[in-house]
Amino acid sequence: MLVDVGYFALLLVLAATVYAAALAVAGARLNEPGWVESARRALLGAALLLTLSSICLLILLAGNRFDLEFIATVTSRAMPLYLKLTAWWGGQAGSLHFWAWLLSSFGAAAMLRDWRQERAALPYVIAILAGTLAFFVSLVVFVDNPFARLWQSAATGEVTVAMFPPPGALAFAPLDGRGLNPLLRHPGMIIHPPLLYLGFVAFVVPFAFAMAALITGRFDAGWIRSTRRWTLAGWLFLSLGLLLGGRWAYDVLGWGGYWGWDPVENAALMPWLTGTALLHSAVVQERRGLLKRWNLTLVILTYGLVIFGTFLSRSGVISSVHAFAQSAIGPLFFAFIAITLLGSLGLLWRGWDGLADEQPREGWFSREGAFLLNNYLFLGLTVSVFWGTVYPMLSEAVTGSQITVGPPYYRQVTGPLFAALVLLMGIAPLLAWRQASARRLGAALCLPLAAALMVMFGLAVAGLTSLGGLFGYGLVSLVGLSTVLEYGRGAQARCRATGEGWPKALVRLITRSRRRYGGYAIHLGVVLIALGVIGTTFFQIETQGRLAPGESLTIGRYTLTYIGLDEALAPDDRIVTTATVDVAERGTRLARLYPHRDLYVRSGQPMTIAGLHSDLAGDVYVILADWEELSSAGATFKVYVNPLINFIWLGGAVFVLGTLIAAWPERRRAVARSVAAPPAHRAPE
Template sequence: MVTLGNLSQSAAFICSLLAMVLLLIGLMRNDLRFIEAGRRALTGVAVFASMAAFSLARLFMTDNFQVEYVASYSDRALPIFYKATSFWAGQKGSLLFWAWVLSIYIAMVAFNTRKETTRKNTPYIYLVLAAIVSFFFLLLITVSSPFDLLAYMPKDGNGLNPMLQNPGMIFHPPTLFLGYIGFTIPFAYAIASLISGEIDPDWLKKTRRWNILSWIFLTIGIILGGQWAYVELGWGGYWAWDPVENASFIPWLVSTAFIHTSIIQERRNIMKVWNMSLIVLTFLTCIFGTYLVRSGILQSVHDFGATGLGGYFLIFMIVVALGSIILIAESYGDLRTEHSLESLISRESTFLFNNVILLAIAFSTFFGTIFPLISEVVTGNKLTVGEPFFNMVNTPLFLLLLAITGLCPLISWRKSSINNLKQNFMYPFGLAFAGGVLMFGLGIREFYPLVAFTLSIFVSATIVLEFIGGARARKKLTGEVILLAFPKVIWKLRRRYGGYIVHFGVVLVVIGITGSTAFKLEKEVTLQRGGTMSIGDYTLQYKDFNSFQDRNRTVYAATIGVVKDGKAVNDMFTERRYYINAKQPTTEVSLRMSLKEDLYLTMPMIGKNDEITIKAAVNPLLGWGWLGGVFMVVGGIMAIIPSGKRRKAV
């Protein structure tokens, strides 16, 4: 298997080089046979990459600890389920995973464009994709092979980090990777247009599904990461503004900006330079994420430390950035269109402002993330920039973004007048105002939460108006009853309403984050058996303590009786686990979730004579945030479901 793995990844690299050579010859000689051969070679990359991935998975399953990577991230006691996920637990495996998925994406593009090889852009798309995938395989075969062998055969492996032994680990990293990798395709289309000099007006349409699909995966990855942190790390939070978390959030912001302005280009054929720049920036920020994880330049709970790959990724980023800037500058004349808007106030202009705010948040997140490095260079003082900084700087920006999310649907495409706006704003603004006053009356006195909740009402009201308007239009057109017209119009115009569902999801996320941040209660108390503590409406009683062996860990579990508002509810069980091969124990969270609030318990310490320390937290409204994540993903999926008509796919 080791030989097969090594040979396969080498063959994948050679195939990608071969594809590049064939494509270049085809382009120089203007010979379609070579271009077709290059296209087939790209499919070959996917075949060999799949064989390499299969080999690594098989090595994990068969406990081949002579393979250094397998020995580092697995052991005999590890449940088979986690042996499979160990594939991407470390730097080398995740790099192979990246290259493998990219090669499959490329094969899909090669297959779907098999009848378009005569188009001027197509060979260049293949060429860009081949160059990118060859870079990843070059790293795999030269500096970071997961098939490297140890000089001896260890009896057992080091095991998987206990914190990674969580179901969230099955989906969190791969979905993030699927998101990052997916943006390679629209990037290749954009660059191919620039190189060929034939600016394909349809490149946005052709790559729309890739963009949104990648955005969906990135969204799922980020939400699952938050969920994993919440239920596994035991600190009661879900987002710590850690450098690696930020590295996933930055491309999400930039790609969200891109998705918005690409709609304007599709409708009005303007902002071509801007969209080209945004897709390049999206791709670069995706690579920046993987650079950050692998370079060791910033301290993060997620990173792989200094892996020796940082320099390669840095060079790659510089080449991509410089190359793209030069290409955009050279094509500026072709990309430039006569921009004109009918009015100062139009949805097009609000989209531009939405872009500015999204990019400002991306910039502040990026700048805060790298500020320790800047500070060290300038002042010699290495600082940490964490949660309080990002909350302080980004909260007002997020509120601005939320406000514009509500304003956008109220402003028509092309033109709106002041009178028009006054009428449109009346209901949402009135509702939001009434809601704000009510919340103030109910005791919400802090500025940011009050504004966030008020804006949430405002945005929700605008979305509801959109849905009502759509249903009424359908009713008018078909004569259907409104209850039937409502789902039908949503389904018929799913791209449009999918977008609004995403916006509604954002509102729910804002409610969840605001509630769980501004009104969070936390308490840590050391208890003797039978002792009690109270937090919010809850009284917690330490009832029982026991220990037992469970597969690859020794478990110490405490039973906590919960009384809410004087009524006993179900007992909760929190654990402290000592895994074989792990240096530190882990805390197992006990969670009582509801839309109103979560009761969150962990046991950070066990003392003598069954004395335990309980850390309890009440996180109000957090459930709305997770629900919002679901809405965002569902809305995104709706937006890319093809219509009944047959269309040529990319």
């Protein structure tokens, strides 16, 4: 019953989205506002129906309904309830269903906003949201259906997967399911995919508004203003997803690292890169009426990369070009990406002349120039990451031979670009719009530059020999101090002007211009993250060795002593082999660690959980690599020392806080004032 309700709700969603898209466009063309309103309600209805379908699927997931193929693959009786529910996005069919549900919810939220100011755009926003939703729902309905059941042929005993009973077949339900992939049972992996999907889906909304603006010929910054918060929300979710993904990899994969330049990671990084570029260049359009074509290109690119990212992680194309051809999902995604890209670029081309710059451009040495350089670097990064990600597929398709583009490639190609971006981040906020003053820039940079040189000198004297590390720390000091001084200068000016005390002035400064100072907080977060990245990139050390109980191993200033080994059977069907290790720093005992290897008996999959000693100076990360089964006389440990790595997570928190400050709605009073301001200070509406 629930299976049928869930599935038929999906069919109705498909019908409703097609209806909404068609009626919205027809209503706009034939000037029938009633039709557009009906289309809007259809999209709201689609969200409700998809929610109903989701509730059905969740109840089925919780209820061990192993007659459904999807549920039999991702859950098992032994799994706790929360894992059964979150298995919704643990497999392909479910995660597409989940994607569609998120998109429908975001679409509904967009439909419920106040449309009085933008009536002309509404039909096209409906059409694009409904069109994208229709695509994903049709994938769920026709290609990868989570409600599909298992059937056993009465004659041959063969088990097949189908929505409706094949002739001569009876319903088949295994006694237990296979259970969720153990790697996905970590809290990080439970929250990480929804965050990434939220980010992906939120970027569909700015795209819909931008396309509506192009179709209706509203070439001003209206679409940017209407969707700024959507873009920021998408960006925040993507950032959080990337951070949590990194933390998950660090905790669960046992590589001693947090980012592996894996195609699926890259798939999430690319829209983040173009989205970051868009957030910056949108400011130029709002302030100066420049870069309209470029911003539209960026939003199209981001949307394309969102769909491409879902395609990469869902089509099997990564493992092999041949796997891509085996499932219908890959070619369908490919066609959808091609159609939407061509369509939206066509619209951009049609409106090209109307999208010229409103004001004369200024030279390099201005805030605009810095924003352009920022975009150039972000796009350079996107192209490099994209190329590295698709090249193995291209190579396999063209020459038939598989190649690997691994982390060393990305480090070499993207490293200089990231460094240039960090430098720009320190300088750009000091440049004035239109024409910056070299003298003022020099004065503002004097102190940070001196501090950076002192840091580099001090580190060199202390014996730091890595050139990359020296420059990295110098760069981070320069940019960090220059950003902190920006707060200082602002607060000082407020103190003088209003007579407020320092703390009050600082708080007021931030709350009065949240976008600017929230943005600087994000920059500070990036500086902290960079500190951690430099520490782990240039100064990570590792060693591996076999120890008998009581023996020790030395790495850097740490000594590890192997105490013993213990094996136990955990209730959720896994054998846990735990080593006990003492960590000492220069003779002083720091902690007792328990690195363990879990073997999931049913799937035969091992999972390596590191023993971790963390402080601000860095982590000692101990992996139980191997051991002798019978005697437990010796075990092999792999040990990493990751200097400053915790600054990455700390910086992540500052980053998120900054984004929240920047996205927080301005107070009503501030809005009223800006409306009352003479048009001279406002970009044309």
